[in-house]
Amino acid sequence: MRNLTIGDLKLALRDLLDERAEELRLSATGRLYEPRLRARQKEIEALPEAAGTQAPLARELSEADVRHDGIGAAIFFLCKAVEAHPSLAPEVKAAAAGAQQAFVPRLDVLRAPYADEASAALDNRPELTRLKAELKAVATPGGGSLHEWVKAFVSAGDEIDKLLRRRATLLATGENAAATGPLRGAVVGLLGRFREALRDEIQEEGSRLPADHEARLFAYVDKLNA
Helix, strand or coil: CCCCCHHHHHHHHHHHHHHCHHHHCCCHHHHHHHHHHHHHHHHHHCCCHHHHCCCCCHHHHHHHHHHHHHHHHHHHHHHHHHHHCCCCCHHHHHHHHHHHHHHCCCHHHHHCCHHHHHHHHHHHHHHHHHCHHHHHCCECCCCCEHHHHHHHHHHHHHHHHHHHHHHHHHHHHCCCHHHHHHHHHHHHHHHHHHHHHHHHHHHCCCCCCCCCHHHHHCHHHHHHHC
């Protein structure tokens, strides 16, 4: 939850304590942590409105994500087209199939949270080197080869990683940090402890809580943190 701003936490607590209050109270852990979370919610709600509006690098991250996802989709559909073409050489089809499975196995990987896309770029860089010859065997519209497209895709993921690192620094050192940093840190820590304790309760032998209880409670928190 390191990417959550104070504004994100305000929204997250409203969702958890208002929209999901009944679900929260299904667990002993939820009933234990509810008063503590509500106390922190009051502190956040009392902050001046401007204190919660800071969203460092949101535009830059959105633009980087659009580029990453656009290139990824182009790779996916080009590879599928090459595989389907009846007149292309088998080795070219095999190269396209291998590239698609290695870098964009499914379109839904392009809808993953920023952090997951950045992590995938790190994992994919060795594959870019290993499959260089195969990627160069697949031509792309406008000249060049699939290697250039995949290289740009991995670089776009690297750029997301750089922006996430910068955002984490800004959250810790920005102009609102002096006023909201300690409270933000306390709430993030409280939510983290609550989540860990809830996970333990769900995994206890004989627990009647559904397996996806944690995921449902924290769905909005996870979306904000993406």
